[in-house]
Amino acid sequence: MPPTPQTVQLTGQKQSQQQYDPSKGPPVQNAASLHTPPPQLPGRLQPANVPMTSLPAALQLSQQQPQVENQIHQRIAELRKEGLWSLRRLPKLQEAPRPKSHWDYLLEEMQWMATDFAQERKWKMATAKKVLEKHFFDSEQSALVSLSWVAKLLKCSF
Secondary structure (H helix, E strand, O other): OOOOHHHHHHHHHHHHHOOOOHHHOOOOOOOHHHOOOOOOOOOOOOOOOOOHHHOOHHHHHHHHHHHHHHHHHHHHHHHHHHOOOOOOOOOOOOOOOOOOOHHHHHHHHHHHHHHHHHHHHHHHHHHHHHHHHHHHHHHHHHHHHHHHHHHHHHHHHO
């Protein structure tokens, strides 16, 4: 016999007051969802219906995992009370030096080439700037010389 809407509504109220339990389905959202049962997956079995010995090893481990985690948390709490469990992390250990491989030498050479190319680029820019300044200085000098030569010619002709 299906449950009456009043009992379903009461269980829905109890469920909304409690924490969400994935084995019981999602919490009730509206009145229409009260009358529809939660969807059941075809391969889902209730743990109470099947004895532990007939379950596959993976399912047995998944059922034992919460118990193991609970024991671990209890042990951590005990150690904290005794002052043996610190909240801080341990410092990182230094790695032991290893011999250089071909890749290490290749990376070193790449780094050296990058700095060498950067320095060479700076040197070429500075040299180009000096050559340009010399060119304009020489062109100004030649213009002044030609003007002074023309001025001398004009002076001589009068």
